């Protein structure tokens with residue numbers, strides 16, 4: 001069971017939220033989407049920050065927060081184990097989450113100090 005949770009948490013938060021068909025605005029390092037918390041008071045539109053680096057999310061208004069499993073649990077009203085299984089099952093069906101991993105890798109590469117610039121010039 002612990003493995004199920006670990007496997008599910010490993011999936012990029014942006015991918016999981018996209019799988020739920022939540023709209024995502026991208027702002028550089030972070031994404032913004034609607035709050036999944038059913039107890040969120042008022043308009044939950046675009047109040048939720050998605051933090052790909054930490055692989056977590058946090059609502060600016062109701063202060064709900066968590067990881068990918070928590071997001072699914074609130075959005076689909078399921079318990080944590082069901083949510084973890086939902087993530088893993090959907091990952092098998094549509095394994096295009098590798099795209100997000102690649103994006104993260106590219107960002108990491110861009111930040112690294114450039115070595116071998118001489119080779120590029122020549």
Ligand SMILES: [Zn+2]
Pocket residue numbers: 035036037040041044047059060061062063064
């Ligand atoms: Zn909220």
